[in-house]
Amino acid sequence: MTAQILNGLIVGSMYALVAIGFTLVLGVLDRLNFAHTEVFMFGAFAGLVAIDAGGIWWLALPFVFVVGGLFGMAVEFISFRRFEGDARITAALSSLAVGLVLIDLTQKVWGTEPVGMTIPGYVTTAGFELFGMRVVYVQLLILGVTLALMASLHLLVSRTRMGRNIRAVADSPAAASLLGIDVRRVTQDVFFVSSALAGVAGLLLAFRTGFANTDVGLTFGLKAIAIMAIGGMGDLRGAVVGGLLIGVLEALTFQFGVGKLGELVVWVTMILVLFVRPEGLFGGGVHVKDVRA
Amino acid sequence: MTAPVLETRSLSVAYGPIRALSGVSIRIAEGETVAVVGANGAGKTTLMKALSGLLPAQSGEIAFQGRSIKGRGPHDLARAGMLHVPEGRGTLGTLTVEENLRIAYDVRPARLGYDEATAAVFARFPRLADRRRQRASSMSGGEQQMLALARAIVNPPAMLLVDEPSLGLSPLMVKEAFNVLHEFRDRGTTMLVVEQNVRSALRLADRGYVLRQGEVIASGPAAELLADDQLLNRYLGTRTKEGA
Numbered sequence: 001m002t003a004q005i006l007n008g009l010i011v012g013s014m015y016a017l018v019a020i021g022f023t024l025v026l027g028v029l030d031r032l033n034f035a036h037t038e039v040f041m042f043g044a045f046a047g048l049v050a051i052d053a054g055g056i057w058w059l060a061l062p063f064v065f066v067v068g069g070l071f072g073m074a075v076e077f078i079s080f081r082r083f084e085g086d087a088r089i090t091a092a093l094s095s096l097a098v099g100l101v102l103i104d105l106t107q108k109v110w111g112t113e114p115v116g117m118t119i120p121g122y123v124t125t126a127g128f129e130l131f132g133m134r135v136v137y138v139q140l141l142i143l144g145v146t147l148a149l150m151a152s153l154h155l156l157v158s159r160t161r162m163g164r165n166i167r168a169v170a171d172s173p174a175a176a177s178l179l180g181i182d183v184r185r186v187t188q189d190v191f192f193v194s195s196a197l198a199g200v201a202g203l204l205l206a207f208r209t210g211f212a213n214t215d216v217g218l219t220f221g222l223k224a225i226a227i228m229a230i231g232g233m234g235d236l237r238g239a240v241v242g243g244l245l246i247g248v249l250e251a252l253t254f255q256f257g258v259g260k261l262g263e264l265v266v267w268v269t270m271i272l273v274l275f276v277r278p279e280g281l282f283g284g285g286v287h288v289k290d291v292r293a
Numbered sequence: 294m295t296a297p298v299l300e301t302r303s304l305s306v307a308y309g310p311i312r313a314l315s316g317v318s319i320r321i322a323e324g325e326t327v328a329v330v331g332a333n334g335a336g337k338t339t340l341m342k343a344l345s346g347l348l349p350a351q352s353g354e355i356a357f358q359g360r361s362i363k364g365r366g367p368h369d370l371a372r373a374g375m376l377h378v379p380e381g382r383g384t385l386g387t388l389t390v391e392e393n394l395r396i397a398y399d400v401r402p403a404r405l406g407y408d409e410a411t412a413a414v415f416a417r418f419p420r421l422a423d424r425r426r427q428r429a430s431s432m433s434g435g436e437q438q439m440l441a442l443a444r445a446i447v448n449p450p451a452m453l454l455v456d457e458p459s460l461g462l463s464p465l466m467v468k469e470a471f472n473v474l475h476e477f478r479d480r481g482t483t484m485l486v487v488e489q490n491v492r493s494a495l496r497l498a499d500r501g502y503v504l505r506q507g508e509v510i511a512s513g514p515a516a517e518l519l520a521d522d523q524l525l526n527r528y529l530g531t532r533t534k535e536g537a
């Protein structure tokens with residue numbers, strides 16, 4: 001039982017990492033970036049490139065952070081920059097197409113079958129006992145990296161000049177620009193950070209499963225979008241809490257022998273939460289975004 | 294006359310097919326306070342937005358400090374010394390009072406250090422000091438207007454544009470807002486003020502322009518416009534008895 005909860009928290013922390021990036025773009029820029037799930041998917045393949053290049057395996061993490069971030073900036077340029085205001089839906093559809101193209105290109109290069117990822121056995125299989133529960137180092141790695149990234153993001157947004165500018169743009173792009181803030185630059189920053197987190201989450205998932213898989217964007221990644229809705233659209237805290245909650249819920253349904261329900265849990269929870277509380281768990285509370293002009 | 298800090302020549306601005314400004318030529322000299330007055334919908338806000346780069350000019354010229362600024366974005370102009378306090382104040386409601394000031398301070402290199410600059414703001418507006426760690430949106434409209442005007446204190450601009458500082462404020466706060474603007478003027482701030490509150494604006498200004506349906510229909514020394522009862526009544530719908 002506790003082992004299942006730990007497992008749930010680990011899966012949930014990866015959900016949260018993907019959801020945070022998605023919700024950040026929405027909360028700050030009022031944009032839905034549907035290529036996000038595929039940047040998450042591609043993170044594992046970018047990691048393969050880094051590891052196969054013969055480097056130290058964990059260097060794949062910063063490499064994927066940067067590659068993911070650059071992908072995000074590319075998506076912003078391709079799908080979002082030309083569309084302002086009312087054309088938001090068009091932009092979202094364009095990003096959806098970019099994501100699907102990314103799946104296809106990845107499959108052209110690596111094939112449709114999952115590709116094995118080799119990282120040292122002392123990470124993937126070795127571990128220790130804790131309160132009668134077996135903890136594998138890769139689980140600690142995933143928790144450690146996701147928590148560190150979430151804490152860093154929190155500090156970035158709340159304490160730095162870049163974060164202040166991000167919140168200013170979330171508040172009102174027009175008012176921010178009159179105060180000398182380059183809204184386009186902030187937009188790029190936000191897409192970079194958002195997608196960098198997704199890329200790292202994708203690599204962490206591959207560390208855990210041992211495979212890079214072109215399906216994960218539409219399975220695992222899409223659930224992160226549901227989690228954003230559950231947590232409250234555009235709310236960072238909501239993404240974290242929602243991710244952990246769904247991770248644990250899924251693990252528990254599995255534990256209680258209703259494993260077949262596993263995939264359904266997140267979608268049913270989303271429907272129920274939104275039915276009862278359309279603004280999501282945290283929506284309407286502390287928020288990165290206010291009513292915009 | 295000294296070279297103008299800000300000048301437009303035959304400026305036209307449109308919202309799609311709708312012309313909001315036609316052939317507007319105005320100039321604001323160094324240290325001068327200019328008022329643009331006109332009824333609701335005359336094009337005052339449109340003019341301000343075109344000047345600060347929020348709206349593109351359809352035709353005509355805008356020069357800031359002697360150089361054309363057509364096509365330059367608002368953040369770029371803000372960094373170059375333009376401060377546009379927009380209609381509705383443009384304070385960042387989800388940020389704290391202090392963060393609002395910090396962003397206004399950071400816009401361009403300042404003469405004073407940050408602590409000195411904020412001390413000057415808090416000396417003038419003690420209410421803002423009390424509320425420095427609160428969200429700007431938690432303050433009253435009047436306090437938010439003071440926060441917006443405080444931008445001109447925390448890092449003084451080369452050109453201050455103020456759009457309807459009295460909008461939506463209680464009579465007491467309207468008075469207070471104009472007091473602040475009078476102080477700015479006395480300090481030699483180069484300033485363009487747009488107001489529906491015609492008399493207060495003209496009493497503040499050295500010169501004025503009267504805008505009607507997107508065109509300048511009168512201009513001159515503020516005192517002369519203020520004395521022109523016929524103009525005020527016909528185009529601006531102000532009552533003579535309101536003034537002193």
Ligand SMILES: Nc1ncnc2c1ncn2[C@@H]1O[C@H](COP(=O)(O)OP(=O)(O)O)[C@@H](O)[C@H]1O
Binds near residue numbers: 308331333335336339
């Ligand atoms: N975003 C907009 N789209 C279309 N027309 C607009 C827009 N904003 C203002 N207008 C029109 O432009 C004219 C001038 O408006 P505005 O500059 O706001 O006037 P003022 O500030 O003097 O009240 C008005 O007729 C108004 O309806």
Ligand SMILES: [Mg+2]
Binds near residue numbers: 337338339380457
């Ligand atoms: Mg107006």
